[in-house]
Amino acid sequence: CRYQDYYDNSWHGTWKNDGGVVAQQAIHHLDIIQWLGGRIKNVSAKLTQRLNKLEADDTTVSILEFEDGSLGAIEATTAARPIDYEASFSILAENGMAEIGGIALNKIIKWNISNDNENEVIKKYSQVFKDIPGGAFTMGESETDYQGPPGSYDAYLHTVILSSFQMSESEVTNEQYVHFLNGAFSSGLLEVQIETGPGPYTGDLLVFGTDLAPSEYSGMALYNLSGTRVMKDHDNADGDNDSFTGEIEPENPLNIAYIGYDELNTENQWFYIKDPANPEDFNWFELTYYYNYTDVSHQYDTSIVLNDFDDWEELEDYPNNLPTLLEVTHWPATFIQWYGAKAFTLFYDVTLPTEAQWEYAAQAGEEFIYATEDGTVHGDGTSANWNHLGESPCRGHVLDVHLNESNPYGLYNMAGNIWEWIEDWYASDYYNDSNNATDPVNTEDTGLKVRRGGSWNYHQATLKSAARAEDEQFKGNDHFGFRIAL
Numbered sequence: 001c002r003y004q005d006y007y008d009n010s011w012h013g014t015w016k017n018d019g020g021v022v023a024q025q026a027i028h029h030l031d032i033i034q035w036l037g038g039r040i041k042n043v044s045a046k047l048t049q050r051l052n053k054l055e056a057d058d059t060t061v062s063i064l065e066f067e068d069g070s071l072g073a074i075e076a077t078t079a080a081r082p083i084d085y086e087a088s089f090s091i092l093a094e095n096g097m098a099e100i101g102g103i104a105l106n107k108i109i110k111w112n113i114s115n116d117n118e119n120e121v122i123k124k125y126s127q128v129f130k131d132i133p134g135g136a137f138t139m140g141e142s143e144t145d146y147q148g149p150p151g152s153y154d155a156y157l158h159t160v161i162l163s164s165f166q167m168s169e170s171e172v173t174n175e176q177y178v179h180f181l182n183g184a185f186s187s188g189l190l191e192v193q194i195e196t197g198p199g200p201y202t203g204d205l206l207v208f209g210t211d212l213a214p215s216e217y218s219g220m221a222l223y224n225l226s227g228t229r230v231m232k233d234h235d236n237a238d239g240d241n242d243s244f245t246g247e248i249e250p251e252n253p254l255n256i257a258y259i260g261y262d263e264l265n266t267e268n269q270w271f272y273i274k275d276p277a278n279p280e281d282f283n284w285f286e287l288t289y290y291y292n293y294t295d296v297s298h299q300y301d302t303s304i305v306l307n308d309f310d311d312w313e314e315l316e317d318y319p320n321n322l323p324t325l326l327e328v329t330h331w332p333a334t335f336i337q338w339y340g341a342k343a344f345t346l347f348y349d350v351t352l353p354t355e356a357q358w359e360y361a362a363q364a365g366e367e368f369i370y371a372t373e374d375g376t377v378h379g380d381g382t383s384a385n386w387n388h389l390g391e392s393p394c395r396g397h398v399l400d401v402h403l404n405e406s407n408p409y410g411l412y413n414m415a416g417n418i419w420e421w422i423e424d425w426y427a428s429d430y431y432n433d434s435n436n437a438t439d440p441v442n443t444e445d446t447g448l449k450v451r452r453g454g455s456w457n458y459h460q461a462t463l464k465s466a467a468r469a470e471d472e473q474f475k476g477n478d479h480f481g482f483r484i485a486l
Helices: 021-025 027-037 118-125 174-186 325-329 338-348 355-363
Strands: 040-048 059-066 071-077 089-093 096-101 107-113 129-132 135-139 158-162 165-168 190-194 205-209 221-224 259-261 271-273 419-425 449-452 469-471
Touching: 021 027, 021 059, 021 071, 027 040, 027 059, 027 071, 027 089, 027 174, 129 355, 135 355, 158 355, 165 355, 174 190, 174 259, 174 271, 174 325, 174 338, 205 338, 221 338, 271 325, 338 419, 355 419, 355 449
Parallel strands: none
Antiparallel strands: 040 059, 059 071, 089 096, 096 107, 129 165, 135 158, 190 205, 205 221, 259 271, 419 449, 449 469
């Protein structure tokens, strides 16, 4: 929907600088058509101006002929009134039909394909959004209730007013992130490179934004294809308070990147889910070799090679105790840097939750202290996926994004499983500056992004609705992921 004031701008709606309705409003839909249908051979179109005065068109109907002889059609307009309406995309073929829709073409509407279960397909590939009603609420918690590190209280009580919004019922899965990676890669927005710069990812295979990508993530790393479990001195037995010296206590080897990359793929499926039981995807014995550190930070003691393959019940009776390929497709995508979450939202025209939206949704309209299904923590691991046994390190790993029951708003795993990246920049005193604010979001670059919710390997205090955490936006390991909002 575009009114005349949009076209009164000196360049909008001109053939030279803006183009017609397809170039203005449907260009990415055309990308999808070509991605699925192949190259277009011929086009026959009727262009017209229905409601607006402009040099180009505000309405078009086009007939497409693809190189393989298939036919297609585009109907596009900015003359619909009074609001933007959802786009839709339909395919009719010899084995059935499918239709996708939603405000960002992110919802499967129909899926009548031979031998496919429509409900299972929709659940697998679509993000379900839940309506969150707007309102005023008290954000934060009193200092007496605060359970974070001493001297770090940052959850100052204040009032916030929020407009209604929508939030995805679950964290983004490996399967959903693979679909994004393939789509963005096909559009020239992503590239895969070995990290050559200094830092923790040196030598790893990373997904980067290209020069064609939006400025928010162009040139930035999004995802670590080489991501493996965190290896550090968890118990600080050497007493130096450095996690990267001394003897390592390894985490569960299943905490690994499950998205693979095949640069030779010819079917637009360069990125794929790796199968835990396929030795071509994972050689678990090789993956469980490791070194301890020396007394110099981040320096390995290569004189002794260790292996903990036999320490993990998931690797016993190999490969029968491993999770299945289907199971890991429904696990949350991890090893996501903040830029990787942001790129996903820009590609699908959605957003990351703001810190206020996240906490409001976690409270679930009932002032829940904990971001669980009922605001409580049972202590036995049934209310959330967290380190309920107090292990160091925790022997667990991420689990299904629909684990346990949803909260009253219909949201799963707001507490535990993975830390969720947030739109806001972190500032310890931001709450003091946003009292009585409407739809607040901290846009001032502080060098740290907010993350919320705790994860499979963290303690109970991080499961609180008011618990804040932060990290550098270019970090992302086996317990960093995200969910989305509208």
